[in-house]
Amino acid sequence: MPRLTVWAVRASLLHLLAGFTVGALLLAQKGIDLSPFLWRGLPAHAEFLLFGWTLQLGMGVAYWILPRRRGRRQGEALAVASFALLNAGVLLAASTPLMTSVSGLRLGGKLLQFVAVSLFAFHAWPRVRQAGA
Secondary structure (H helix, E strand, O other): OOHHHHHHHHHHHHHHHHHHHHHHHHHHHHHHOOOHHHHHHHHHHHHHHHHHHHHHHHHHHHHHHOOOEOOEOOOHHHHHHHHHHHHHHHHHHHHHHHOOOOOOHHHHHHHHHHHHHHHHHHHHHHHOOOOOO
16 A cells, blocks of 8 residues: 555544544534634534545545556545645644634635645546556
C-alpha cells in the first residue's frame, strides 16, 4: 500500500474521531444544556465527517486502487499537494465558527478543498480507463 494512502486513511480516521466527538457533544447538548456555545460546532461536525472523513478516505483508496501506467503512479506531487490542501481546508473551514472576529476563513477553507479535489482529479484522470483496456 502506498505511503500516501496510509497517511490519507489515518488522517480520515482522525477526522472521523473528531466528527464523532463534536457530534456527541451536540447530542449531549440537546439533552443536558451544557453550553449554548457548543452549537457553533455544527459546521465543524459536518466538515470533519463529509470532507475530512468521507472524501479523504475515498481519495486515499482511489490513489491506491487506480491502475498505474508503466508500473508507476504519475504525478505523485499533485496527489500529495491534494492531501495537504484538503486537510488544511477542512481544518480552516471547521475552525471558522469558533473564531468570530475573522471573516472569510470559511470561504478560504472551501476554496482550499476545491483546489485539493481539482488537483486530485487532474492527477487521477489519466489513470481512469475502460475495464479490460
